Amino acid sequence: MHPPEIRARARSLYLAGATVAEAARAVGLSYPTVRHWCMDRPEPRQRSTAERCFRCRAGVDNPPDPAQYAYLLGLYLGDGHLVVGRVPVLRVFCADVWPDLIAACEGAMRAVMATSVQRVQKRGCVAVQSYGTHWPCLFPQHGPGKKHERPIVLADWQRTIVEAHPGDFLRGLFHSDGCRTSNRVTVRGKKYVYPRYMFVNESTDIMGLCQWALDLLGIAWRMNRRTSLSVARREAVAALDRHVGPKS
Template sequence: MRARARALRARGHNIQSVARTLSLPYATVWHWCVDRPEPVVLGSAVRCFRCRPDQESPLDQAAYAYLLGLYLGDGHLVTTDKVPVLRIYCSDTWPNLIDLCDTAMRAVLANEVQRIQKRGCVAVQSTARHWPCLIPQHGPGKKHERDIVLTPWQWEILTPHAGDFLRGLFHSDGCRFSNRVTVRGKQYVYPRYMFTNESADIMGLCQWALDLLGVAWKMNRRNSLSIARRDAVAALDRHVGPKS
């Protein structure tokens, strides 16, 4: 209740208005908001909803779901530096993907985003102290060598935004291509999606999101998932879209 009172006060409401809105005594609201004002919050803490749950709209949840998908595919969170750095590696082949990643970082937490050219790819990166709050799946070593488990608050975000999460996964470790088969001497061409990841946990999250959206899939290898049915491909097209 104290956080709600301070949030209303920060948006320009006077003490009497806040007290009336929350059905609180005037003196209580004055004590919370004037006598003992909330400490000034600086840097990325201003936008970190895990540290400031009083915010009504803590982040763009669709952008967060997309960014988490990108991170689980081609991302890395460095916490050994003085300030944590989130890096997502995007192939030079897909310039639009680089822009989408940059936009998602800014929508979620980043005030500034850098693009570091590497051999064959661009490292889209942002430095902020509160990235570890929003991506608790970070840790030492490779992702497939450690457990990848979502927190309850992440499930709450991803469930209504499963399509955005899949978009991030397929934009990082997936692809859409034309599959060619020959039957009785006649060649057929049809679109197909593939998703490849060495982590059984990340593969399980992909399967969960596909099931949630009613998209049929099959495992063609231990680390590879295929979507080939016409209706399933059409459904995934609506959520994933091009990364060119």
């Protein structure tokens, strides 16, 4: 006997537009079991979720929570992946060692588009994922191939959101491809330890977006190498702490 919440989750996915096979994979059960649940007195499926997508609603220019969208955009550009199939699925991969980050990612997905969100355990990480017809509307940067092998350019409406919420955007970027570490140096025989932020990304375009957002907040940065950015000045670290902070 499977728990009722598992059945409810599978039916919710199916009614939101996922296939029986996709719903079965999401809950980790067999196709026949999930098919029986979904076909037993089926409810009308939601063929359109335009009411959940602010880009498709007439007269609506912003997401319900712009700060959460800016955060999710940063996560997506770092560790996210959007698969555009029969029912698009947005996935963000989060390491097991950061449970608060996993919860924050899930919360952001729910805030941006009120839809079902699942956690799929992988080796060493969790794929936080959500099926939804309109995810491609919200993340037009999706496309074939790796992000660093194709142009990544924000749409005008995305730039407007990031300009209003650069700290949340940076929090998403640093929570995905960044870290806050203690740097140790020795000067004239004396050892010093100071905190710094590092952001590493192979995409020149995504690195440029990180630099742009830091500039919006007046936070000093420098490049260690082509794919690595450092924020190390005391006042700059303190400023970034107010927006990002260490992962947990």
